[in-house]
Amino acid sequence: xxxxxxxxxxxxxxxxxxxxxxxxxxxxxxxxxxxxxxxxxxxxxxxxxxxxxxxxxxxxxxxxxxxxxxxxxxxxxxxxxxxxxxxxxxxxxxxxxxxxxxxxxxxxxxxxxxxx
Amino acid sequence: xxxxxxxxxxxxxxxxxxxxxxxxxxxxxxxxxxxxxxxxxxxxxxxxxxxxxxxxxxxxxxxxxxxxxxxxxxxxxxxxxxxxxxxxxxxxxxxxxxxxxxxxxxxxxxxxxxxxxxxxxxxxxxxxxxxxxxxxxxxxxxxxxxxxxxxxxxxx
Numbered sequence: 001x002x003x004x005x006x007x008x009x010x011x012x013x014x015x016x017x018x019x020x021x022x023x024x025x026x027x028x029x030x031x032x033x034x035x036x037x038x039x040x041x042x043x044x045x046x047x048x049x050x051x052x053x054x055x056x057x058x059x060x061x062x063x064x065x066x067x068x069x070x071x072x073x074x075x076x077x078x079x080x081x082x083x084x085x086x087x088x089x090x091x092x093x094x095x096x097x098x099x100x101x102x103x104x105x106x107x108x109x110x111x112x113x114x115x116x
Numbered sequence: 117x118x119x120x121x122x123x124x125x126x127x128x129x130x131x132x133x134x135x136x137x138x139x140x141x142x143x144x145x146x147x148x149x150x151x152x153x154x155x156x157x158x159x160x161x162x163x164x165x166x167x168x169x170x171x172x173x174x175x176x177x178x179x180x181x182x183x184x185x186x187x188x189x190x191x192x193x194x195x196x197x198x199x200x201x202x203x204x205x206x207x208x209x210x211x212x213x214x215x216x217x218x219x220x221x222x223x224x225x226x227x228x229x230x231x232x233x234x235x236x237x238x239x240x241x242x243x244x245x246x247x248x249x250x251x252x253x254x255x256x257x258x259x260x261x262x263x264x265x266x267x268x269x270x271x272x
Contacts, residue, residue, distance in 0.1 A: 002163070003156050010155025010210070011148040017205035018147035022140050028208050029217075033244045035209060040252040044259075046268055052172070057158030060176045061183055061210045062151070063245060069176070070253035075267050078257065086257040090250055093173070097180040097211060098246065101218045102238065104188035109222035109234055112192035 006058035009051065013062045032063050039067025069093045143204055150203025154210045158183050180211050187212030191219040217241035 013035070020031050042048040048068040051059040059065055073093025077085025091098070161182045165175035187210075190196040196216045200207040207213055221240045225233035239246065260267055 003159050006159035006162075007152035007156040010158070011152025011206070014151025014203075014206040014209045015144050015148040017151075017209045018144050019140075021205050022143055028205065029241050029244060031205060032208060032213070032217075033248050036245050036249045037252050040249070040256060044256040049268075052176070055155075057162045057176075057179055058152075058155040060162075060179065061155045061158040061212075063209055063211065063214065065176075066211065066214070066245070067249055067252065069173075070249050071256050072173070072269070074253055074257040075260075075269055078261070078267050079269070083261065086254060086261070089257070090253045093177075094249075096177045097184055097214075100181045101184050101188070101215050101242070104185050104215065105218040105222040105238060106234060108188050108192035108219045109226045112223060114223040114226070 002056055005055040009055035009058035010062060011058075013059075013064060017062075035062065035064045036067040039064030040071055041067075043068040043071035066094060066097070146202055147204045147206035150199065150206030151209060152206075154183070154207070154212060157186075158210070183210065183212045184215040187215030188219045191216045192223070214242055214245060 017031050017035055020026055020034065021028060026034065039048060042051075042064065048059065048064070049072065052065065052068065060068070070090040070093065073091075074086060074089035077089030077092060079085070081088065158179050162175050162179045165178045166172070170178065187196060190199070190212075196207070196212070197220075200213070200216065208216070218238055218241075221242070222234050222238050225237040225240075227233065228237070259265070
């Protein structure tokens with residue numbers, strides 16, 4: 001059942017993103033930014049965590065989930081560390097994905113030749 | 117004058133007939149299937165990490181790393197660009213699309229050198245996501261602090 005929800009919610013988010021790409025002047029990169037911001041707003045209103053609980057990776061893997069992680073990270077470090085958590089929380093929570101994107105991206109550039 | 121206008125509208129009708137309509141419905145379906153499949157694959161890893169006792173956030177972070185790894189690897193093999201061509205935002209919106217953006221930039225700018233090419237330009241496409249993610253989330257944090265809204269999730 002959780003795979004059905006992951007598929008449906010992940011697919012639905014991507015469909016909305018495709019709709020934005022096809023029907024507005026926004027480019028793919030701008031649509032990605034839009035979804036991070038939408039994830040941040042939903043997270044701020046407490047709406048995104050329930051979606052993650054329901055759909056798991058269906059909500060956390062799309063970039064709106066990245067926005068959610070940033071906000072939830074700030075909330076957590078505000079609890080743990082106080083106001084300094086405002087500065088540390090977001091990147092602490094999202095560090096693994098960003099760090100590994102740089103590492104794997106560089107390793108791939110080392111190992112492969114660009115196509116075309 | 118009138119003939120001129122008629123001719124122009126005739127020309128526009130012919131022209132409209134020959135411009136291919138953006139296959140919006142097809143694009144939406146493909147985005148749904150490709151995006152749903154990628155996140156369902158993510159769920160397989162999520163379940164694996166949850167099953168090994170990781171809390172939800174940690175399982176989410178591990179899952180993100182695996183999907184990033186797959187995205188980078190498939191980009192190197194030239195496969196992910198094909199998935200993007202078919203799935204559109206269905207391939208770009210998942211975090212594997214973020215990895216694709218980073219890896220493509222690294223591959224493309226390698227010829228300009230490791231420092232000023234790869235180093236300087238690796239975040240060409242993915243950078244805005246980070247910048248506005250950081251700015252947006254800190255604004256939310258500041259609003260919560262200034263308005264003294266109770267911060268959710270105190271026990272975590």
